[in-house]
Amino acid sequence: MRRLAFLAFGLVAAGAAWALDYRSVGDAAILYDAPSQKAQPLFAIAAGTPVEMIVQLDTWAKVRDAKGDLAWIERTHLSDKRTVMVSADIAQVREQAEDNARVVFEAARDVLLDYVEAGPPGWIKVKHRDGQQGYVKVGQVWGN
Numbered sequence: 001m002r003r004l005a006f007l008a009f010g011l012v013a014a015g016a017a018w019a020l021d022y023r024s025v026g027d028a029a030i031l032y033d034a035p036s037q038k039a040q041p042l043f044a045i046a047a048g049t050p051v052e053m054i055v056q057l058d059t060w061a062k063v064r065d066a067k068g069d070l071a072w073i074e075r076t077h078l079s080d081k082r083t084v085m086v087s088a089d090i091a092q093v094r095e096q097a098e099d100n101a102r103v104v105f106e107a108a109r110d111v112l113l114d115y116v117e118a119g120p121p122g123w124i125k126v127k128h129r130d131g132q133q134g135y136v137k138v139g140q141v142w143g144n
Contacts, residue, residue, distance in 0.1 A: 003013035005037040008093060014108060015097040020052070020138070021052070021055055022051070022052055022078060022082060022144065023024055023050070023051055023061075023063075023078045023080065023144050024048055024049065024050050024051070024078070024079050024081055024082055024083040024143075025046065025047055025049045025050075025051060025073070025077055025078060025079070025080070026042060026046050026047065026053040026076075026079035026081070026097035027047045027077060028045065028046055028047050028077060029044070029045055029073055029074065029077035029142050030042075030044055030045075030059070030073075031043055031044070031063075031071035031072065031073050032045075032071060032072045032073075033044055033071065033072070034072060034119070035057055035060035035062070036060075036072075037058040037070045037074075038131065039072065040101060042071050043071070045065070048083050048112045049065065049066075049083070049085070049112070050066070050082070050083050050084055050085055050112075050142065050143025051064065051065055051073070051078070051143075052065075052143075053078075053134075054070065056075070057075075058075075059074060059075055059076070060074060060075060061073055061074075061075050061078060063078075066085050066087065066142040067144070072133040078135055079105075081114070082114070082115035082143070083112045083113065083114055083143060084115050084124070084126060084136075084141040084143040085110060085112055085113075085125075085141060085142050085143055085144075086107045086108060086109050086110060086111045086112075086113065086140060086141055086144050087109065087113070087139075087141055087142040088139070088140040088141075089108070089109055089131060089139060090106050090107070090108060090109075091106065091107045091111075091125060091136050091137075091141060092136070092137075092140070093105050093106070093113075093122070093132070093133075093135065093136045094134050094135050094136070095106065095126055095134055095135075096134075096135060097119040097120045097122075097123035097125075097135040100131075100136050101135070104132055104133070104134035107128065107133045107136075111117070113127065113128055113141065114126060114128075114129070115126070115138070115143070115144060116133060117142075119135050122137060122138055123135045123136065123137060123138065124136060124138055124141070124144050126141070
């Protein structure tokens with residue numbers, strides 16, 4: 001019984017770690033309710049939108065968007081380039097990963113920012129398409 005509980009815990013832990021694989025949509029695509037072009041199309045997704053990878057098949061991936069919707073996308077539409085989407089009303093991007101650092105720029109809800117790298121705990125480094133970059137709190141964006 002103990003071995004079974006340990007195995008179940010390992011599978012849950014592995015699944016949780018695997019589910020935190022974020023990608024971005026490389027070019028606009030249709031999302032489907034099943035992994036087939038013959039399946040029901042659900043909605044279109046814009047290029048650059050971050051998605052969380054849930055399941056990967058040979059040519060399809062099941063993804064979750066920022067709203068929590070699950071759908072299937074052809075893997076050829078996904079990019080390794082990472083973006084994040086502002087989830088707060090206004091995200092403050094700071095010069096340093098500190099609450100009292102100078103604000104470089106602010107971004108409104110749903111603005112896409114390029115993910116540059118992980119920062120100190122609770123922060124990530126991002127870049128705006130106009131070239132400005134800095135650190136944002138992870139709670140202000142989705143897709144990291």
